Amino acid sequence: MPHEIAPRSGVAFTLDEGQRLTVIDPLGEQVADLLAFSRADIGEVISCGRTLDYASKIYLTTGDRLYSNRSKVMLDIIEDEVGRHDFLLTPCSKDTFRIIYGDNDPHQGCFGNLAAALAPHGVIPDMIPTAFNVFMNVPVDGVTGELRVEPPLSKAGDRIVFEARMDLIIGLTACSALQSNNGSFKPIHWRVE
Ligand SMILES: [Zn+2]
Numbered sequence: 001m002p003h004e005i006a007p008r009s010g011v012a013f014t015l016d017e018g019q020r021l022t023v024i025d026p027l028g029e030q031v032a033d034l035l036a037f038s039r040a041d042i043g044e045v046i047s048c049g050r051t052l053d054y055a056s057k058i059y060l061t062t063g064d065r066l067y068s069n070r071s072k073v074m075l076d077i078i079e080d081e082v083g084r085h086d087f088l089l090t091p092c093s094k095d096t097f098r099i100i101y102g103d104n105d106p107h108q109g110c111f112g113n114l115a116a117a118l119a120p121h122g123v124i125p126d127m128i129p130t131a132f133n134v135f136m137n138v139p140v141d142g143v144t145g146e147l148r149v150e151p152p153l154s155k156a157g158d159r160i161v162f163e164a165r166m167d168l169i170i171g172l173t174a175c176s177a178l179q180s181n182n183g184s185f186k187p188i189h190w191r192v193e
Pocket of ligand 1: 091092109110174176177
């Protein structure tokens with residue numbers, strides 16, 4: 001049985017080199033923000049800039065590698081049933097909801113959920129980078145660079161599988177932003193093997 005992340009919440013757990021992490025969208029159209037820190041030194045963290053630079057593209061899928069800020073491979077994508085994820089946008093946060101949605105009493109979002117889940121591992125909020133946003137669908141206009149956040153392409157039961165290339169601390173959420181999840185908050189399932 002997979003673990004379940006409740007809607008609008010997040011978890012942290014360890015993933016050993018060689019272990020596989022499967023992230024499943026049980027109901028469809030739900031984003032999961034993923035962070036990775038090296039267990040040997042939490043100053044080494046997943047890097048969108050390095051990853052997109054080395055991949056020479058912004059949409060990553062099976063066969064692509066997620067790099068750290070020190071240019072080491074942290075995770076390989078070894079299976080992907082969706083083929084559309086985002087690695088441009090930061091985790092949704094109180095400020096996201098204040099600035100984009102105009103909320104007066106905003107939810108802490110993926111950022112707050114990740115900060116809380118990762119705090120016992122020594123991660124402080126300022127160490128949280130852009131997450132690999134599993135199942136998030138952000139088409140980019142190739143000429144103007146304009147971004148749009150659209151409903152995920154994931155259907156119920158769709159999955160992506162990562163294999164760890166170093167010992168990691170993983171942060172993972174069921175995303176809290178209405179726009180990213182086609183207007184409703186749903187759980188995320190995950191398992192390690
Ligand atoms: Zn989110």
